[in-house]
Amino acid sequence: MVEPVIAQRQIKLELSSQQETLKIGHASVIFQATVYNDSDRFASFQVRLLAAGVALKTRRPWYRLAPSVSSKIPAGDCTHFQIEVFDLPPITDQFRGAIDLTVEVTSRELENQYDREDLRLLVEGVQGQPPSLSLLDPLQQASPGDRALIAAEVHNPTSVPMTVTLRLTGLPEPWFPRGTQQTLALDVGKPQKVTFTCEIPALSQAPSQKYPLALEVTGPFPTVTALGEFFILPAGSLIFECDPLEQTIPNFGSEGEDLPEGTACFTLQFTNQSNVTPAVQITVQDTQPKRRSWFWQKELPPVESSTDPTTWPVGITLKELPIPLPPGASHAQLEIQRRRRWLGWARLLRFQVTAQIPETPITVRNETQTIQVQVFPIIPLWQQLLGLFLALGLGALTWVLLAESGHQGAVNSVQFSGQGREVVSGADDQTVRTWPIQNRRLQTQRPLGKFDKAVRVVQYRPVENDQVAVGFENGEVQVINLLTGQRSRLLAEQDDRVLALVFSRDARTLYSGHGSGLVLPWDITRLTALQDPPQQAFDVGFAVQSMAFVEDSDSLLAVAGRYNRLVLVDVTQTPKKGGKSGAFLSLPYPSGGSTDYVSSLSAAEQKPTLVAISDTQGRISLWDMEACLEKGGRCEAIDPPWLAHGGSPIRAVALSGDGCFMASAGDDGQVKLWSLDEQGSRRSNASEGRVLARLNIPFNAVDVMQTHDRVWVTSGGNDGQVRLFSVKLEGNRRPLNVCPVLAGDR
């Protein structure tokens, strides 16, 4: 016997209740749905709630599932759904107080399988039909101070009379002397008219605006509201004033009188006597009469500044303008900023300030005000005049002072004249100047000559002092007659610069030392305008820096220069042609490298065997040549080399005629005077020398001279200045052959 096969349901749904009550607006309905998976596979389940007559198109939610929405569970498992109905189902049929709901479970995995359970939903709290309501004039208007009637019509559409309460909101309650609420017994059929009396107060309490009106009818039915609008019209006026009407720039008595820019502040006062808070528009116009144009100025096309009120003249700002303008008094600041001229006289500026309220019927009283600003120059007029006179005086003075000045370039050579009346100097500015000494000062004179190349060395011709020899950068030597101004050019090889010039004692021969190592003897007994180089030349083999005769006879010339070389040349002997003059006598001077030079060499005129030597390593030494010339070779230093200028290169030394004083100058910016004793060595109590000048610029040249009561030193430096120093000597009467002492050294 075969048992009948009953198709077993694979989905089983159980609900926690069969009937629920929904109280609209109070509480939602919650019930449980339990779904059993009685199939043989893993399956997902969805729950849906259906109501008879629900418009399926609507998407308004009326129930929700929480917390689980959908669940995929194994065979034999169950899942719980919590269903919450929170609103009425959107039914189209006439509502009757109860709805039949159906809970449906479906599964994607189990096709054609579903289960349904029914649930009855009772609904409470549904109300009767409300009356209809309309405002007679939904868009009403009135002015402040008016009395207005707000009217409405109520109609009871049902078949029973009812009592309703009407309430008007939107306008302030105190405006309604009889209140905003009325209770009314509504008869059946005929529409009934209701009025509310509104007394609108005066200006300030009734701001002009649109007030939304709402009229509500309440009773045993859903509340009905009719909406409208009440517009209170604008009224009143605005008073406009400017304070003060005239200002100055700068504001005298306050800070900033000297600033090149100044600001004039005006207070704009508004008194709003209206029921609106308008947006005031301020315009400022420059009413300055057009500046008179001078005959050389082009006639400019008129700038159309006055036509557009929104473009203000430059430099005018309006601050703190309240927008919108509150009722009562309020202020704004108008600032006019103007650049003050340095010179000239005060200007008067005029502006027209206009206040306007566009798009309202409110009038502005005194709407245009004219304000004035006086702009004074930064420098007062009396100071300007005073300054003008001062400037004229100052200009005249500079003209006088600047007419004659010193050198414009580094001074390379200085020398006292034999009488000590004058100093000659040569400089990089291609000039040679003479400086007469008056009252212990150097007097300026016009340059002796202007050349086309820098002057390296300049030397008075001894004996007469009526000529100077000038050595140039390019190798040329010129001899200038100081009386006639005639110039003789001694042409050596081009570009072999002249670094040293020495005259023989009889002033018949001029020796020039050159950068190539040549020493040329020029015969100057008969000077012609152009003189060719001498037939003979001595070649010492190093760049010559300095030369001096070291004996009474004009025969032994000391030549010093690069590599710290120092040789004695016998100029009476004829130099060998083409070769170095081998008969030169060398001095045991410490030799140096290619950048080391003996920078200067000086022999005392009356004691010519006393020689001072300086070099670029900063050393000075004193030598007595007499001993070594007699002994035939070996020379000894009286004062061995010492660092005289703190190690800075020394550019020049000079001995006074009697050999009692030595001056030195160096790159450290110092000029020193050294006191020597009769033997020619430094005095023990003045071994550091006396500093005559201490500057920041290197000195290149120095010379020293002794008169009966003073020692004179002149110097030339990179700043183009030629300086003169003098130091008094101790005591007036001195025995001969005893070196004097500087005042203060003893």
Add this chain to the structure above:
Amino acid sequence: MPDFRSYPPLEVFERLQARDGLSINAERWHQAHSYHRRRQNFHYQALYQPGIVYGLGVAPISDQPDGRLLQIQPGVAIDIEGNPIVLKQPEEFRLASEPGEGQTLLVYLAVSYVDPDTLRQSPHTELVQETFRIVEKLHLAPQDVEICRILLQAGATQIHVPPNPFFPGFNQLDLRGRTYPQPYPALQLKVGQILRDGTPDPEATRGVTGLLRSLPALSPFLQADPAVQTVGVRDLYRDISLDCQLLSISYGLWQNLPGPAWDSLKRYMAAGGVLLLVVDFHEARLNDLLMLERELEAGLVDAEKDPEIFEQIGEPLKQEIEANQQAIIHSLAELEQQVAIGATRLGLPLTASGDLEPDHPLRCQPFRFSQFPKCPDYPIVLKNWGGLVFMVGDLSRCWGADPAQNLSREEVRSAQEWGVNLLHFAAQWWEWTRSMQSPPASPNGSVDTLQRRTQRL
């Protein structure tokens, strides 16, 4: 970060007493085996958080009409009780939720463990499978292991893969809520902030939120709820339950707290809560003094470089610094007197100095501080009386690290490290204070369920 903390049940284990001659039936066999299953669950619950071990990815299935069909990849997860959830093959799941017109809806997709004993099955089956279920939910239950969440928007139905998984948009898969098994932290806490009104204000709580976000990296043994509880002043006298362990209040609110609010705070502190009172420098009128101090000290440092100048102005400068420091101390003392009025109402007389000793936990646990961090310009001042921490200088501005503030990494890090000290202090204070109080009476019976034993942090 899981939202739940599970505790093993308060239950005594019973074992089958085996002896010779005891006959085995189904009930005894079951008893013997369930003992081991429960022991294993007990361990897992005590030690580890639930989460996804591997796999369990989610992908939308393409080429289908409404685009709501998702495929869940095979993988393994462990639930909060330690039960294994094993998906052996890919499972399809169709999302059913639809938000109402103009609304959004956050739904979770989760898996959970199914014990075969609970299934309606034929009693004759010899082997049963421990299986699982996949649920789409609006709220997760403790047993659920989240595999993804989606913020649904009304209208569109298609589910997408987000272009940037860190910032998924509407109707895009959001995997940021997935958790992974790991040990439970030793301490937990929840932070609250008293505001004028109780509505959450991201601007006001930005600082604390920033600190809490950095917490997992800075201090893994301490766990905090990433959401800050906001408490309105009105809420305080409605006697709401303050379920946080650290509550911060600004000085402005503290001065104007109404009477009933003090009682509420007093109860909170008696229960073990820590109250953080924050006084900003300008509220303490210290801005000028501190600025002066800084300038004077900078001047002193400058002067010390030149002995000549130092000789001239060193001594007057030092005197001025001294006077300024006195003024600061004076201002702080005045402030403390003001605070003492309120503290008395909390039952906390400020008799002690309140200074932090070198071994005070706020100074050394877990980060050691010799000088307190600066925020943003001056170092904060700290005092502590019982459960009240008094902070002059609003450090929370540096916790949030607003990019507009342009703070250096060191400033943010040291401020946050001290913040960790504060959180640690509050959590530990609460933990130990609670442990020393008699337990409140259990409201209804002793029904032991997983729901009751899990605690939402």
